[in-house]
Amino acid sequence: MDASIIILCILVLAALGFVLGRRQALSISAASGKKLHSLPGYYGQVIALVTAVPALLLLVAWLLVQPQIVESRVSGMISDSVIPQGGARSLVMADVRRIADGLQAVEARAAQAGAGVDVEALDAANVRARLAEVGVALGADVPTEVFEAAKSYREQSDFGHLLMTIAVLALAVAALPLAYIRINADLRARNMSESFVKSMLLVSSLVAILTTVGIVGSLVFETYVFFTMYPASEFFFSTVWNPQFRGGSELGILPLLWGTFYVSIISLVVAVPIGLMIAVYLSEYAGPNTRSIVKPAIEVLAGIPTIVYGLFALVTVGPFLRDYFAEPLGLGNSSSSVLTAGLVMGVMIIPFVSSLSDDIINAVPQSLRDGSYALGSTQSETIKQVVLPAALPGIVGAILLAASRAIGETMIVVLGAGASAKLDINPFEAMTTVTVKIVSQLTGDTEFASPETLVAFALGLTLFVITLGLNVVALYIVRKYREQYE
Template structure:
């Protein structure tokens, strides 16, 4: 039974529990002549909660633990002798999963019977042929141990899925009956229902904390593994980025940091002044009709996919800058450049600056404007000397959001700035960023335990620390210049 069917069955039992619980509470109240402590719906909600919550918790726990248990069992079945020289055990286990999936496909097509697979009456060459017919191509000789592990893996997954379905549905049914039998007229069903809602709110509020802890933990552990293989001093201070998956790699982060900061600064130079001027005009000068049209039109820029911006940079902006600026002045011959990616990225993040700054400027109390006008200040003087200083903390937050968006962008850089990791001041030269190299190091059929792959986690952790530093700086600025109003 698939997970979707299990969820559907539990959902049906939950709905049934709600209606039966509500009806049972009304029936008991009518028979005893006693008034219910809570509204009838709360009694139904109590039965529904006890029916669904334990069952879904068991389902989630089972889906998390079962792969770990099965992989551990399969790992013990694979001897070191079947692992290719220079290969990784994880790749062999991946082959086991692939073969197991192919066996399911062969059985579902009727090409092979379950009994023939179980009793070993069919030879491996025949099974190999049938796996190829369903799209599972096996390169080279597959050891018998790997094939046997695939059969065990398939049987374990199948048995686990059956046990999971039985236990989850039984738990839902059992707790539902137990909650149904607990219903009494004086039962405080509302407290049970509201207590669940409170617990749900508390759990939701911890999602961000747990997510951050998980991200940092995954980055830190893999980064530690990387620095066990590659010197940290060369990573942080080397000016050469030259990964070679066969050894002799030079993995210096400085060219990547330079490209990231260079592209981001160009993008902010474009986005911040334009976005801020748009916000000031919409908030202080534009009429309601123009504002109602202009603001949604500008915010549409934020909804355009980044791949579209990348194609725009590749096809239009890059060739334009190359033909009319770079080549005539002898600054370069490539359409991929820092300036190309920076300009297009700046256009992309304009709505982040303009929309947020507009909302922040509108939040400044009207009394400040009236007081400035009463003292004889003009509108422009009021904007410069009163409104912008009052809205500065919020504007800094908007700029920070735009900077974070620029630092984390990948597609525009890939198509607009290229993939060359180098230190150069020429904005018409092709460069790359940290995010692009994270993707490239984790893409392809590479060994995960190699330093050339693990370096992606070190790059990610470095980028995380830089972003955290920007947040701390912005928080300092906000606290220093914060204005409080009554």
């Protein structure tokens, strides 16, 4: 039985438990004339929770643990002689899983055709032919031992899935009557239900923290493994980026950091002034009708997919800059350049600056404006000397958000700036960024045991530390300004 069907059965049992619990509470109250501690619906909620929650937790735990157990058992069946020289056992296990999935598809296809097939009785040649029928292509060097391991993998997975179905449904079916017989007028059903809701809220609030810890932990661990293979001094101070998956790589981060900051600075030079002027106009000068049209139109820019911006940079902006600026000035002949990516990215992040700054400026108390006008200031003087200083901390936050968005962008850089890692001040030259190289190093059939692959985690951790440092500096500046202003 599929996991989704199991969950549906559990939810049906929980709904049945809710109806029975509510009816039982009403009947107890009517028969004894005793006032219930909680509303009847809470009693139904208690039965529903007791029926569904333990069963769902068991289901999740089983789905997480079973693949690890099955894979460890099957991995023990594969001898070291089967593993290719220089390869890894994980790659062989990937073939085992792929063949096992293919065998399951073979059985499903045979069942639909009304013809049974005994997968266990098939030899390696027949298994290969059957897998080809369902679109699973295998190389000619797949050993017979791998086929046998795949059969065992599928058999153990099916058996474990059957046990899971029985255990989970049995737990839900057993929990329902046990909760039902505990219902009485004095049961604190509301307290139990609300305690569960509080626990769920607490777990939800911890998701962001635990996710951050998990991300940082994985980056730190993989980066440590990388630095055991590649010198940290060469990574941080080398000016050459030349990964070679067959050895002899030079993995210096400086060209990538230069390209990242170069593109981001150009985009901020475009987005920050335009975004701030839009925000000031919308909040201080535009009428309600104009604002209702202009602001949604600007925010549409934030909803355009980045791949569309990348295509716009590749097809329109890049050739325009090359034909009318780069080639006439003798600065380059490529349509991919830092300036192309920076201009298009600046247009993309304009809504981040304008929309947030507009909301922040509107939050400035009207009493500050009225006091400035009472002292004889004009509207422009009020904006420059009162409104913008009061809104500065929030505006700094909006600019930081836009900067983070620019630093983390990938598609626009790939299509607009190219993939050349080099140190150059010419904005019409093709360069690349850290995020682009993270993607390129993890793309393709690569093994997570080489410096050329693990360097992606070192790049990600470096970018994370730089972004965190920028946020800390900005927070310090904002706090210092607030102390002076107040």
